Amino acid sequence: MIRAASLAAFLISALPATAQEKTKGIVAVGGSVTEIIYALGAGDRVIARDTTSSFPPEVEALPDIGYMRALSPEGVLSVNPEIIIAESGAGPTETITVLEGANIPFITVPDEYSASGVSAKIIAVGEAIGEEANAKALADDLKRELDEITRSTNEMAGDNKKRVLFILSTQGGRIMASGTETAAAAMIEMAGAENAVSAFDGYKPLTDEAVIAAAPDAILMMDRGGDHDSSIEELLQMPVIASTPAAKNRAVIRMNGLYLLGFGPRTAKAVVDLNQALYGG
């Protein structure tokens, strides 16, 4: 909330400058922010990115200033940024303070897991980099598209919505699953399915019994690259997973983490992909 307030103050102070000439030397912090900047055609103005920015592939060639929640002030300054645009949660506060002291705007864009949230994020990024018109168009298109997809997927599924369990990790046999109010939950709902766990919010470890009670029809996971099939096999062989309907149908869906959970320009496509993976063509 405070961030939102200070953000507003920033945007106002940043506006006159951006309106006249386009800022070069953008540091993009946060995978979705980076994607949005590229989608707005300003990719050539990005000079550095954070660790979570991995799309489009060419950003990987840019200098990496570290993890978005643990940025070091001199590291950021060393790439000579003119503006830093970050997802919410970037920091720490000390670094932001020092950067502000160096007269480098540090703009944090709002993040909300919904169609209007994505469009607000795009508009905020667009305003920060002087691409208001492009941003407005992209945001409106995306919002319309997402609303449309959400409506049609939910209509199609009707009362037979599949129950989907999003598993963040299975470290040490402990299943970390998504409850409500997460990006994963929002994606599952937009794709016309139902989040199998609604007892808590955020990501929490799930007991074996809770997994069985959730009775997921499908399991959704992030694709960490590497050996695809063997890890699915391993998952299905975990006793608690083996007893779920999802395991019986071998319904395990893996999607790239940033693509699935990023809430950026590709989100509409991701929803469609997820819907197809769940319900078939």
Place this chain on the structure above:
Amino acid sequence: MTLTTRNIHARIGKKEILHGIDFTARAGEITAIVGPNGSGKSTLLKAITDEVDFTGEVILNGRNTAKMKPWELAAMRGVLPQSTTLAFPFTVIEVVRMGLMAGASGERADIPSRALAAVGLDGYSGRFYQELSGGEQQRAQLARVLCQVWHPVVDGAPRWLLLDEPVASLDIGHQLLVMRLMKDYASRGGGVVAVMHDLNLSAMFADQMAIIMSGTLLTSGPPDTVIQNDILSKAYGCSLTVNTAPEEGQSFLLPHLAMHN
């Protein structure tokens, strides 16, 4: 000047070990505290040095020690415990030098090496304390204590050596060396109080002996009054025969193989 205790009751945990001891040692003398195992002789010394809980008073050179600061006490008396474990690899000279810093002996830089020589450890100064044998460690500690109260008399007031079994782990040669050292300290006006195990050595060197039995002072006095068949038999619970060496009239004990009935 004396070291005097008044009505000392000392306890370790819940058990009372000493039941009211009035004890006096004079400067210029060696006072040996003897008694059987578990009689409380070490506890008496620990009460004098405030290492156990006790009631009663300890008067050192006319001052109540309970009212003195640690550094005032340290300037007046050195205390040698039965054994000392030392953390960290200090060398012998470093150990001994700490005695010098502790007491008000003046900053005489050569005192530590003289103290080492006095206990027969010259040439050991660069050795690690923890690598010494038990007897060597004890002598190194004695050298440290000597350093602390190097001069037996300061400003007309005697200083004190309070020693808990100073010769217990020494061979006969070093036992004699240390006993002579104590004698010399006393003869120069200092006070020496030693808990002793060996009655013969005590009889040979001490000016006064105090026998502790079951937490009380059984008797005290010059060795020839204390080293008596009946007293020792009572204190140690076995019969002992006191003999006298022909030349010097020195009393000594030889252990008996058979018990008298």
Place this chain on the structure above:
Amino acid sequence: MIADTTVPQDRRRTARRAHVWLTALLVLISIASLAIGASGTSLWGALQKLVSGQPLSQTEQVVLWDIRMPRMILGICVGASLAVSGAVMQGLFRNPLADPGIVGVSAGASLGAITAIVLSGLLPLAAMAWLGFWLVPLAAFLGGWGSTILLYRVSTRRGRTSVATMLLAGIALGALAGALSGILVYMADDAQLRDLTFWGLGSLAGATWAKVLVAGPVIVLSILVAASLGHGLNGLAFGEATASHMGIPVQRIKNAAILAVAAATGAAVAVSGGIGFIGIVVPHLLRLSTGPDHQPLLLNAALLGASLLLIADVISRVIIAPAELPIGIVTAVLGAPVFLWILLRRRGLVDL
């Protein structure tokens, strides 16, 4: 019996000479830490400008004055306090493996930090706005200090502190703090978990003048108190009774040692997070090279601890620049092998 290890030279002189060398080292490294960083800003260029009366560019001013300078000072303070606290704890507990963790500072500080990170969302907005980034350091300091005082109270009866009780109670308190932290970790969301991990790895990246001004005096004062305890800690090496017979006010030394360590470590951990290894490696290195006498040891520990932490910090900020490696990783990666090497090479000495 005959040819045991001997130390022929007077180690006091070696230790005093070390004061000079280590001071020179610290000065050198401090300059390096001002000169080296991810951005190309040159200390010499800036100095030349200053000498010739030209104004500094804004970047130069920010990088040198607002980033590197407070970071250097905080690094010196934190490194010195970790090393001195380690040496004092080892002396007090007569154990070369003791560290401030023993008196509950670390467990308490991390519980405080975790509480602040996880529960800050529950605070009223006004309070959050007011406390801002002070919340975590403040909570860490209070947690560290508070748990030490608690432990100290538990272990002190009739004016005497039992070091053994403190050790055992410290283990119990540590377990309790760990459990409470566990509950909070369970409640934490994904982002907070990330923050917790990074806090635990330590960093000087958050150094600001404000932190220097608040934590600096606490640390400097506690180090001064701790550094005055050398004679007393030497005496305690013989055990408490003997120390007292040597004229050392044992209880007063214990009070001062515990409070100074709690304050210094609490403040250091609060501003830098968890940084391991300095507190054990530095006193150990020094004891091996200049002997265990605490009087020169404490000062040398402060100097060497500060130098090593600054070196680690320089490495942490340039090795994956423009990103930064948490400094706790650097100290452990550098410290652990060096420590092992010393242990293996001087195996005999360490057992002493």
